[in-house]
Amino acid sequence: MHSLMLVRHGHVVAEGWWAPYRAELPHTLNSVSKSVTALAVGIALDEGLFDLDDAVLDLLPDHAPAEPSARQRRLTVRHLLTMTRGCAEPDFDGVRSGAIADGVRFVLNEPLDHEPGERFVYSTGSTFLVSAIIQRLTGERLLDWVAPRLFEPLGITTREWDASADGVDFGGSGLHLRTEELALLGQLLLQRGSWNGRQLVDAAWIDEATSWHVETMAVPSDPGAPLGDWELGYGFQFWQTSHGACRADGAFGQFIVALPELDAVIVTTAGLDDMAAVLDAVWQHLLPGFDTPGIGGATSTAVAAGGVDAQARLRAQLAALTLPPQHGASSSPAAARLLGRRVEVEAGPAGLRALRIDADETGGWTMTIETETRTETLRIGSGAWAENPESALAGSLTQGGAPTPAAASAAWIGDSWLLRIHLTATPQTLTARLAVADDGTVRIGAWMHGWFGAHELATLVGRPA
Structure with a gap:
């Protein structure tokens, strides 16, 4: 929701x-x-x-x-x-x-x-x-x-x-x-x-x-x-x-x-x-x-008998709603084979050529994505959501194609880095798994939800430059 x-x-x-x-x-x-x-x-x-x-x-x-x-x-x-x-x-x-x-x-x-x-x-x-x-x-x-x-x-x-x-x-x-x-x-x-x-x-x-x-x-x-x-x-x-x-x-x-x-x-x-x-x-x-008193038209006496407290609790619950960020660990032995390296992608969709993931000062990451026409950097949270007010690359996935806000969270599970990006002006969510091999080769699987195309996108292979 x-x-x-x-x-x-x-x-x-x-x-x-x-x-x-x-x-x-x-x-x-x-x-x-x-x-x-x-x-x-x-x-x-x-x-x-x-x-x-x-x-x-x-x-x-x-x-x-x-x-x-x-x-x-x-x-x-x-x-x-x-x-x-x-x-x-x-x-x-x-x-x-x-x-x-x-x-x-x-x-x-x-x-x-x-x-x-x-x-x-x-x-x-x-x-x-x-x-x-x-x-x-x-x-x-x-x-x-x-x-x-x-x-x-x-x-x-x-x-x-x-x-x-x-x-x-x-x-x-x-x-x-x-x-x-x-x-x-x-x-x-x-x-x-x-x-x-x-x-x-x-x-x-x-x-x-x-x-x-x-x-x-x-x-x-x-x-x-x-x-x-x-x-x-x-x-x-x-x-x-x-x-x-x-x-x-x-x-x-x-x-x-x-x-x-x-x-x-x-x-x-x-x-x-x-x-x-x-x-x-x-x-x-x-x-x-x-x-329920206060919702269904019950008397003010009923509200005074407990409805006010109930409404306050409800408002507090609603104010604290959040989608859980990507679960997993903040680091992995495989991180040394991925972070700080430019990974060139073979036959990437939408002109994708390369990506680079770096640790940042918040404990999360930044991911720089290179395509044939642009380079863009996304902020990604660890155990939290990092918001990106306007992403042209995320917008390219949407129906209208215009830049759109995006929020991202990631975590390590074993030798895989799992990334979730919510396009927060749309129903769409992109999930990606970057599996890092011992030689630094990265297999990238991606899935989309909340859109009209195929759920599973093509699996890509990236190699350290």
């Missing part, structure tokens, strides 16, 4: 960030972005920009196929919002990476294997087309257009949304916000689009967007068990969920869970490959707590 915030009756009752993650750092939200795009659609409908049943090809004529199929001609905005575009295997990776120059044309020209509206297939490309429609009709990027209409009135100050090579905000992913800003959006859902006396998003649209529109699982994963949280249906870019809630969710544990019956919002950021574990923990551990 990276962060947690619980809002009840419009007030924050619990919040915490697991160090090295911090309140002031925006976090990549992955598909929570889709739900924010849905709020923008509600505003666009209210302003008369388009209708749900408008044909997508009519709204994006410059990118339409030369000879569109009958299914492509029948595709509407409604189909994009319900993930029923008709593409059996949507592909957005090339757009996300920037490898495809004209992302809108690529997605719009994907063949439709099914009739639009026929079946649910989750597709970031569908939401990307919604973003492209808003950009074409307004002349502004989605972020720039929605900011004065939604973000500014809510007090959301972060302005970062990753875009395609042709300059269109992804819409379905790539939005970055702080945990508190996620909670503001959740509170707006509870208040059905109303904020400080202004109707930012039409109340009827909030109701419709968060209602059931399409079945998400033709066959339940376990016919004998209750439906899971991804089997309860989908609205307009919002998931249906249990306990009378609706939710926005993003891969690896980014959530806004709005609970109207409890007048509560729960938001999380995380980097977990098993994102369902976050919701399971919410239902198992947080939901029963709404009956």
Whole structure:
């Protein structure tokens, strides 16, 4: 987990960030972005920009196929919002990476294997087309257009949304916000689009967007068990969920869970490959707590009888949250064969040429990394996290590719130096093992978590220069 915030009756009752993650750092939200795009659609409908049943090809004529199929001609905005575009295997990776120059044309020209509206297939490309429609009709990027209409009135100050090579905000992913800003959006859902006396998003649209529109699982994963949280249906870019809630969710544990019956919002950021574990923990551990004095609306007498002390203890626990640094020893006999030596890497990815690890005055290390285009030094903690405010190399691993903050910790286990780097504005974590042989040869294995690529990266071999 990276962060947690619980809002009840419009007030924050619990919040915490697991160090090295911090309140002031925006976090990549992955598909929570889709739900924010849905709020923008509600505003666009209210302003008369388009209708749900408008044909997508009519709204994006410059990118339409030369000879569109009958299914492509029948595709509407409604189909994009319900993930029923008709593409059996949507592909957005090339757009996300920037490898495809004209992302809108690529997605719009994907063949439709099914009739639009026929079946649910989750597709970031569908939401990307919604973003492209808003950009074409307004002349502004989605972020720039929605900011004065939604973000500014809510007090959301972060302005970062990753875009395609042709300059269109992804819409379905790539939005970055702080945990508190996620909670503001959740509170707006509870208040059905109303904020400080202004109707930012039409109340009827909030109701419709968060209602059931399409079945998400033709066959339940376990016919004998209750439906899971991804089997309860989908609205307009919002998931249906249990306990009378609706939710926005993003891969690896980014959530806004709005609970109207409890007048509560729960938001999380995380980097977990098993994102369902976050919701399971919410239902198992947080939901029963709404009956706790001071949280569930109990009387002030009950709070005075012990709730104040309990809240103080809770605040202290939340303030002390931290992810454990890399476990192991601070030194090893193998350190003499690694530290202070330039290690040249054979056929390194992303132009990696060499690295050098040195002990520093804190008891930790610095690692200098050389690529074909840059040299960068990272601070690495021993038994603690060392923070690096801006790392271009870490940023090269992220979806947007921009420099990003990174926190690192390492330790020795036998003849291996284990390194963990958290990209603290993202869900992503890089783990590396540098195994040092007697002759100084270093075998480097690396693993990524919290991202969409392969978990295990290529094993590299480095030799002392």
